[in-house]
Amino acid sequence: MSEPIINIDNLTKYYNKFLALDNLCLKVVENENVGLLGPNGAGKSTTLKILCGLLRSSSGTAYIDGINIAQKPEQALLRIGAIIETPEFYPFLTPEETLSYLGKLRGIRGNGLDQSIKEVIHLVGLDDWLTVKIEKFSRGMKQRLALAQTLLHDPPVLILDEPALGLDPRGVVEFREIIDKVGKEKTVFFASHQLTEVAQICNQVAIIDHGRLLAYDSIAELEKKHQSLERAYLELTGGYVE
Amino acid sequence: MSEISQLWIVTRYEFLKHLRRKRLYVILGITLIAELAVLIILPLLMDGYPDNVLVMAAMLTVGPALATIGAVFFAGDAIAGEFENKTGFILFTNPVKRTTLVMGKYLASCAAVIILIVFGYAIMCVSLLAIYGEIPVETAKSFGLCLLFGGSVLSVTFFFSAISKGAMGATVITLVFIMVICGIVESVLMMAGEPYWFILSAGGDSVTLAFGGVELIMEGLMPSGGMGMFPFDYEPLDINLAAISMAGYMVIGFLLSLWRSKRKQLA
Numbered sequence: 001m002s003e004p005i006i007n008i009d010n011l012t013k014y015y016n017k018f019l020a021l022d023n024l025c026l027k028v029v030e031n032e033n034v035g036l037l038g039p040n041g042a043g044k045s046t047t048l049k050i051l052c053g054l055l056r057s058s059s060g061t062a063y064i065d066g067i068n069i070a071q072k073p074e075q076a077l078l079r080i081g082a083i084i085e086t087p088e089f090y091p092f093l094t095p096e097e098t099l100s101y102l103g104k105l106r107g108i109r110g111n112g113l114d115q116s117i118k119e120v121i122h123l124v125g126l127d128d129w130l131t132v133k134i135e136k137f138s139r140g141m142k143q144r145l146a147l148a149q150t151l152l153h154d155p156p157v158l159i160l161d162e163p164a165l166g167l168d169p170r171g172v173v174e175f176r177e178i179i180d181k182v183g184k185e186k187t188v189f190f191a192s193h194q195l196t197e198v199a200q201i202c203n204q205v206a207i208i209d210h211g212r213l214l215a216y217d218s219i220a221e222l223e224k225k226h227q228s229l230e231r232a233y234l235e236l237t238g239g240y241v242e
Numbered sequence: 243m244s245e246i247s248q249l250w251i252v253t254r255y256e257f258l259k260h261l262r263r264k265r266l267y268v269i270l271g272i273t274l275i276a277e278l279a280v281l282i283i284l285p286l287l288m289d290g291y292p293d294n295v296l297v298m299a300a301m302l303t304v305g306p307a308l309a310t311i312g313a314v315f316f317a318g319d320a321i322a323g324e325f326e327n328k329t330g331f332i333l334f335t336n337p338v339k340r341t342t343l344v345m346g347k348y349l350a351s352c353a354a355v356i357i358l359i360v361f362g363y364a365i366m367c368v369s370l371l372a373i374y375g376e377i378p379v380e381t382a383k384s385f386g387l388c389l390l391f392g393g394s395v396l397s398v399t400f401f402f403s404a405i406s407k408g409a410m411g412a413t414v415i416t417l418v419f420i421m422v423i424c425g426i427v428e429s430v431l432m433m434a435g436e437p438y439w440f441i442l443s444a445g446g447d448s449v450t451l452a453f454g455g456v457e458l459i460m461e462g463l464m465p466s467g468g469m470g471m472f473p474f475d476y477e478p479l480d481i482n483l484a485a486i487s488m489a490g491y492m493v494i495g496f497l498l499s500l501w502r503s504k505r506k507q508l509a
Contacts, residue, residue: 015509052335054508078337087331092262093255101255105336107243149332 003066005030005157005187006051011060013046013211020046022211023060028204030156033183035198035205036191039237043211044191045085048161051189052082064157078106081150082159086166088142091135095126095145098134099152106153120148123178139166147175151182158182160190164197176200195229205229209237248338252346253353256320260354265315269308270361276304277365295374299381300453302366305359305388306446310395312358314416316351317399319409320344321503326408330508344503348400348496355392359385384452387485391445394488395420397495398442404502420446432477439483442491448484 004027013021021043028034038044049055051062053073062069064076089098096117103113121130124144134142143166150158158179164172179188179201192198198205199219206216214236215222219229226232260266280301285291292298321344324330333343363385367377399416406412424443431438438444453459455478 049508054331054334056507074337074339077335080335082331082335084331084335085328088328089332090259090329092259097255097258101251102332102336104251105243105248105338107337146332 003030004028004063005065006034006189007061007063007066008047008051009061009063011047011050011062012058013043013050013055014058020211021050021057021060024208024211024213026206026213026216028187028189030187031185032204033179033188033202034190035202036189036208037193037195037198037205037233038191038208042209042237044208045161046211047208048082048084048159048189048191051159052080052084053077054084078153079155080157080159081153081155082161083143083146083150083163084159084161086139086143086162087146089134089137089145092133094131094133095121095148096130098145099149102149103152108153116152116154120151123151124148125174140168140171143167144171144175147178156186158186158188158190160188162192163190164192164194172197195233199229207233207236245339245342248342249346249349252338252343253349256347256350257353260316260350266354266357269312269315269358272311273304273308273358273362274365276307277302277362277369281369291373294458295370295376295378296380296453297459298373299366299370299378299384300450300459302369303384303388303450303453304362305384306391306449308358308362309355309388309392310417310420310446312355313351313392313395313399314413316354317348317396318403318413318416320347320351320400321403321499321506322406322412323403323409325506325508334508340504341500344400344404344500348396348499351396351400352393355396356389359388359392363388378453380453384449387445387452387481387488388449390485390488390492391449394442394445394491394495397492397499400499401495401502404499404506435477437477437480437483439480440487442488444479445484445488445491447479448481448488451479451481 006028008024008026011021011024024043024047036044036047046055050057051064051069053069053076056070065079067076067079069076099117099120100113103116108116121127124147126141126144126148129141137145143163147163164175167175176197183201188201190202202219204216204218205222207214215232222229222232226235284301324333334340363381367381370377398419399412402415403409403412406415420442424441428438428441428443431441
């Protein structure tokens with residue numbers, strides 16, 4: 001088995017006395033698309049935020065491509081493109097300025113940056129909005145821009161927290177197509193409540209609840225064991241309702 | 243990519259954000275109105291401008307107020323805003339140190355505050371040249387102290403922004419700290435005849451006092467016994483000590499804001 005590109009090793013996180021993650025262990029191999037499923041408060045967002053260096057774990061370690069995120073966050077973050085929660089952008093800047101800012105921070109310069117910006121903007125369908133101030137954007141448009149910025153520096157790992165939230169049905173389909181396309185060459189680690197979305201994009205699913213990993217298997221295997229992904233989710237997280 | 247390069251990038255784009263917001267232009271407009279008000283109303287009330295150019299220069303010194311307003315407006319949401327508005331989810335997931343981001347924001351805020359201060363002093367210099375045909379050399383000292391005061395207020399604001407949950411809280415705490423708490427403590431110490439150079443608001447007073455002591459200014463405005471209104475002996479402010487104090491606020495406030503920002507988590 002090849003070295004995992006995302007390695008979560010006994011991760012524990014307390015918010016004061018509340019235990020959000022309880023010795024979570026998970027290894028994601030390169031080029032796998034993994035859906036992180038769980039009910040509200042299961043610890044999905046906490047896991048993703050620790051992977052992105054936004055939170056410190058109480059104990060345990062997380063690695064991105066072999067890099068300890070707590071010890072070398074800048075190096076690890078160069079390997080990641082992330083959408084966490086519903087991100088907001090600076091309203092006074094345009095997508096071009098925002099992506100230019102982020103691209104430069106990620107080490108992309110000159111013509112290469114201009115080209116990357118054009119490509120990702122075209123990919124998410126915001127070509128006509130490149131020089132419009134973001135204060136005029138709808139939530140769905142901001143979500144598209146969020147997806148664009150994750151792809152700007154062509155990272156090997158995408159960490160996505162409910163990335164299709166706020167998108168209209170066409171947007172959801174387009175998003176799925178984008179992830180399907182880029183996911184072939186990247187590792188996608190993606191938290192969602194939408195089982196159909198996860199089933200269409202991912203080949204592996206991790207189900208967590210109360211901060212613990214309940215199952216980590218291919219969708220096919222889970223369906224074999226529990227008849228359907230939905231049944232697997234419901235049975236593992238609190239009993240199936242007939 | 244080197245940290246210096248990243249620092250430059252952050253500073254540039256943070257400054258661009260300040261330029262894009264209307265706040266800078268609003269404060270510039272307020273500055274112009276305030277200076278014009280002094281230039282128009284003072285001679286009407288006093289039957290002409292003061293004879294002493296230093297007195298007029300002191301009257302035209304809006305630098306401390308500008309620096310305070312500018313600092314809280316440009317720095318109040320610098321750190322707290324990223325957490326409150328969720329823009330931190332985009333910014334903090336970049337391969338750049340939190341300290342570099344904070345330093346870049348600080349430098350950008352400094353640039354914005356410097357613009358305000360330069361604008362205020364430019365109006366002062368033009369006015370003094372037009373009225374008196376000269377710009378007193380004390381203007382340079384006042385300008386330098388004002389920049390130092392601006393930097394110290396920025397640092398204190400950055401610290402409050404780093405510890406506050408929201409931008410409004412940071413702004414209010416800073417204004418209350420400087421204008422109310424420091425103001426009251428300074429007045430009490432002054433009336434008690436105790437030194438007060440270490441109070442931040444005293445740093446703001448030093449900017450005006452660079453043109454001369456309180457006695458000079460009061461005599462210039464009230465030639466017929468200006469000092470009669472002070473019923474107590476007070477210790478004049480030591481400007482040099484006030485300058486050292488401001489430098490201390492600037493450095494310590496900034497370092498504390500760096501330390502706190504680094505530890506702050508975005509839950």
